[in-house]
Amino acid sequence: MARRQGERAGFGINSRRSKILDLGGEGGRSVAVAVVSTLVFFGLIVLLVVNSTGWPEVKRSFFDPDIFGASFPDIADAFLLNIRIFAIAEVFILVAALGIAVLRSLPGPVFFPLRALAVVYTDLFRGIPTILVVYILGFGAPALQIGGVPRDPLFWGVVSLVLVYSAYVAEVYRAGIDSVHPSQEAAARSLGLTRMQSLRHVVLPQAVRRVVPPLLNDFIGLQKDSALVALIGPVEAFRQSQIEVAGSFNYTPYLATALLFVLLTIPLARFTDWLIARDRMRQR
Amino acid sequence: MSALELHDVHKSFARVEVLKGIDLEVADHEVVCLIGASGSGKSTLLRCVNLLEPVDRGRIVVGGQELTARGIDVNVVRRRIGIVFQAYNLFPHMSVLGNVTLAPRKALKLSRADAAARALELLERFGLADKRDEYPDRLSGGQQQRVAIVRALAMRPELMLLDEVTSALDPELIAEVLGVIRELAGLGMTMLIATHEMGFARDIADRVVFLDEGVILEQGPPDEIFTSPREPRTQQFLQRIIEAGRL
Numbered sequence: 001m002a003r004r005q006g007e008r009a010g011f012g013i014n015s016r017r018s019k020i021l022d023l024g025g026e027g028g029r030s031v032a033v034a035v036v037s038t039l040v041f042f043g044l045i046v047l048l049v050v051n052s053t054g055w056p057e058v059k060r061s062f063f064d065p066d067i068f069g070a071s072f073p074d075i076a077d078a079f080l081l082n083i084r085i086f087a088i089a090e091v092f093i094l095v096a097a098l099g100i101a102v103l104r105s106l107p108g109p110v111f112f113p114l115r116a117l118a119v120v121y122t123d124l125f126r127g128i129p130t131i132l133v134v135y136i137l138g139f140g141a142p143a144l145q146i147g148g149v150p151r152d153p154l155f156w157g158v159v160s161l162v163l164v165y166s167a168y169v170a171e172v173y174r175a176g177i178d179s180v181h182p183s184q185e186a187a188a189r190s191l192g193l194t195r196m197q198s199l200r201h202v203v204l205p206q207a208v209r210r211v212v213p214p215l216l217n218d219f220i221g222l223q224k225d226s227a228l229v230a231l232i233g234p235v236e237a238f239r240q241s242q243i244e245v246a247g248s249f250n251y252t253p254y255l256a257t258a259l260l261f262v263l264l265t266i267p268l269a270r271f272t273d274w275l276i277a278r279d280r281m282r283q284r
Numbered sequence: 285m286s287a288l289e290l291h292d293v294h295k296s297f298a299r300v301e302v303l304k305g306i307d308l309e310v311a312d313h314e315v316v317c318l319i320g321a322s323g324s325g326k327s328t329l330l331r332c333v334n335l336l337e338p339v340d341r342g343r344i345v346v347g348g349q350e351l352t353a354r355g356i357d358v359n360v361v362r363r364r365i366g367i368v369f370q371a372y373n374l375f376p377h378m379s380v381l382g383n384v385t386l387a388p389r390k391a392l393k394l395s396r397a398d399a400a401a402r403a404l405e406l407l408e409r410f411g412l413a414d415k416r417d418e419y420p421d422r423l424s425g426g427q428q429q430r431v432a433i434v435r436a437l438a439m440r441p442e443l444m445l446l447d448e449v450t451s452a453l454d455p456e457l458i459a460e461v462l463g464v465i466r467e468l469a470g471l472g473m474t475m476l477i478a479t480h481e482m483g484f485a486r487d488i489a490d491r492v493v494f495l496d497e498g499v500i501l502e503q504g505p506p507d508e509i510f511t512s513p514r515e516p517r518t519q520q521f522l523q524r525i526i527e528a529g530r531l
Contacts (some may be wrong), residue, residue, distance in 0.1 A: 191387035194361035
């Protein structure tokens, strides 16, 4: 959890991470030093693990190539559901969060109730652990048995993720809106644009551009949290791997699942790094 | 009919009264320069005229319409008044053409083609046509400020407010912006100009208004104000300007 919050904190963590691939820029020598020190470092860790007393047992139950091969297709298949879950959730989060952020930045006493509502919402859904929201909505909402309200746990799983992540993403948007200098709005208003037009054409385009990296960070978190939907029934990758584990008494399927999540996250993480690097170049 | 009338305009920020009862009239086609030390209220006065700052008391009338009356649509009012800021305030995410056409398209509901035609005519006239697709951060300060002036002109305002438009510029870039303002004066644009460029004010203004601590202390033709000011405060102010080598 601490790590996840770190990711959400955004820029600071991000800019440090993008330096990881920075070899120091002194040509061949520094590359050689980087390669050697990396090999030594990871070599030591591998040696430590492989020589531990429990390693043969762990190796058998976590790194079984046959079970990996047998379980991987089914897990990959189930992983498509994860992709669907967060792809759908992302669209709704982007829209809902923007709405909340705009509400929260409305000026003047007239809009106090809306601002207050936005604050209460973000406080609430950033405060409750995602896993609890999934349980409460997933089991609670269908139990109400209101006509027309879907009973599909998958639906409520997606709703839970949208509710929780919209609260985080709204704060990201809000930071972006606040970062646009008031003189920009003054210029737009002085030309006769309405408040909404200024927001739509001048403030938001600049705000969104600035928050793309932290936004993508939140989406990396969301990809992983799509596994939480499994807790109320739908068979996505994590649930599928549990099923495989139960059948074989071997934990290799968990590793296969972890691999799938990482494979999906890496491109997004590198893309985020690239965006940050590009922004930094532009600001020079 | 005057283009602009201010009657007893008061404005405070927190407890500080910045404008202490301003009465001022600007006739059609008149160029009025506001001079005075920093903090004398020049910028606040301009920002009040197009209602970027609400006034506490007093009346503002533009082209016979009272802006300070109840139920006035500020968005409609602002379309008639152009303002150019010290820091240009161009929209950094839009090209020059995008900056100039945004308000005509969105506030006046012109078609993209009509707005572009209007913008290109103005960019052409002020020597910026070749910059139409550039983004603001690729332009010099002088070019940015000229684009900002064109952006305001694209709304075809009846009154232009210029708020120390050369104060953020390197000395060698000031002339090109002043040239544009001269051209506007030549075209008969009504302008209220806050400036520290005394030579320019003397040259272009029909009337110079000296603002001191939120009140108009003295006003008159530039020759009179700059050569034989009556008020001791005006004399002091001009003396300091001369000592700084700016007049």
